[in-house]
Amino acid sequence: MTDTSFDSLPLNSAELSNLERLGYKEMTDIQQKSLPIALSGADLIAKAKTGSGKTAAFALPMLHKLNAKNYYIQTLVLCPTRELAQQVAEEIRRLARSQHNVKVLTLCGGQSIGPQIGSLEHGAHIIVGTPGRIQDHLRKNTLDLSRLTTLVLDEADRMLEMGFVDAVEAIAGHSPSSRQTMLFSATYPEKIEALSRRLMKDPQVVSVDAQHSDTHIEQLFVEVERKEKVNTLLKLLSHYQPNSTVVFCNTKQETKEVSHAIYQAGGSSVALHGDLEQRDRDQVLVRFSQASACVLVATDVAARGLDIDDLALVVNYDIPRDVEVYIHRVGRTGRAGKSGRAVCIYSPNEAYKLEAIEDYRKQPISYLDPTELDESKPLSRPEWISLELQAGKRDKIRPGDLLGALTAQGGIQGSAVGNIAIYPNVSYIAIAKSDANRALKMLTEGRIKGRRFRARKAH
Known part of the structure; x- marks a missing residue:
């Protein structure tokens, strides 16, 4: 057993089995340095760049101590952008598969706040969101952080660059001082250091170079x-x-x-x-x-x-x-x-x-x-086309539903269907260019879960 093995961490067998299924073979540098500290419950400052495996570095400790039977918000992850928040939330859901009924909600701007309020009324364990929208919910009293046990600031340097420092502090003020706080940042300017002094208790600091040699x-x-x-x-x-x-x-x-x-x-x-x-x-x-x-x-x-x-x-x-x-x-x-x-x-x-x-x-x-430079060749053209379907998570659409609709009854070959991305109200399916027109016809004329939806080529 090596120090880079997840087996060396105080994780239970279900958590370790899930990591193995997900392809987590060995810890990255940031995981190796930060996970023992974070799992101990100490506050943590980690300097690490995108692509270093930092999401698992904060997600595993917060999931390890989360109690799904307690149906209130136990963890808040703040991200600078909606795109990052969505990616982080998706990875947390994957890492949470070893636990039953862990509910992760994404609260970001650019979306109607009404459905978010409705989701919060049904309860959640983990919130991943952007500072502006989290503040909106706190002002409306639709978000309760009074029993928060873990606060994560992901890409803290970018949040400060985007002017969120006051928002971050205000949000932290709605949570217990006894919480564990983890701060991840690609850089560590003076403003981050000052923020950490105000929000954290004797944080331990780890730093790794970029993963990209x-x-x-x-x-x-x-x-x-x-x-x-x-x-x-x-x-x-x-x-x-x-x-x-x-x-x-x-x-x-x-x-x-x-x-x-x-x-x-x-x-x-x-x-x-x-x-x-x-x-x-x-x-x-x-x-x-x-x-x-x-x-x-x-x-x-x-x-x-x-x-x-x-x-x-x-x-x-x-x-x-x-x-x-x-x-x-x-x-x-x-x-x-x-x-x-x-x-x-x-x-x-x-x-x-x-x-x-x-x-x-x-x-x-x-x-x-x-x-x-040889400029005689034409510029690269894509081999895939994205199809946009006017249905998403709110219509209970899953990737398997779309894959089945396209490949059933001798239709599109499975190898001609690529990445599938499902949002609340819309879904995108990558289709091999040679099959795009036929796939579009199948989506618009066929039924998915007994219903017909509009579809078009995304452009």
Whole structure:
């Protein structure tokens, strides 16, 4: 037995069996350092980046001490964005499978508050939400945190960047001082340190480097005049032919312009920025995660919580203002030991920023000559199409219902059905492009759970 084995933790046999079924073989660095502390009940500050396994690092301890027979809110997880909250809630549900009847509710903005109030009236054990919406419920007295035993602040640095520091403190004030508090953050600026002093009791601090080693990620830098940035990006996409790319821009306007340029060049691109309505944000993220769009152009805050396991290319269309943001962006590729590639396009007046990146990485910069890029190939096109069905969790729709409707009676082959994402009022199904029209006809003309629903291609 090694220290990286989950067997070395004080977890019961059902919890360990569930971890094994879910494919949790060995602890990641952050899990190895934080789980013994968190399971002991101590307050914890953990510096860890996205993709390090931090969700399990806080979810396992809170589930271990949760008593499902006590039907009141025992845990609150605060996240900066709705997308991250949804991902965290889903992973908690998976990790909670070893326990019966654990109810996890997601409370975020961008959704009607009425149904959330109705769900709260039926009770819950774990709440995962964004600060603004949690405050809305506290003001309406529809959320009771008086018996909270665990408070988790996930991606605390982003919550502070987005101006949630006062909200976080106010929310914590509605919970008992005897609670356990766990704070996870990719960076640890002074504001986080000050917040931890106000909210926590003798916290133990652990820190791990990014899971993404530079040995797995080829990092290249290409200098061009600012007016040539778009053309250089298109050349990169043609040269490398990646099937999944995230392009990071510093402004919302740039995401729109760059995404449009990729579309005009024959590529498949979606833009993610703060001006989108929540439903449109969901659809953009789903299309990219379902591989029905090859390129996601996004700002940092908009892409927070994005979790794609096999990202072929990351492009920094602008050098970010903070070197740690650069590291975080690049760390989206090359996960789990896979090879990855990151290219940074910069103009001459941004060259001074490279020194900070070089110092941080402790490695010399590798440069790319733009004249060596082969721009003769067409941009990658997706092999999947996302179909949108006007039915979701509120209609009691499950993935098996959709899979069955498509594959029953010699219809679509199971291999032609990809990722399925189900939201409260809508569902998205990835279908192989060659089967998309037939699948759409089956969904619109057939019945699911005895009912007919509208469907269309998501675009």
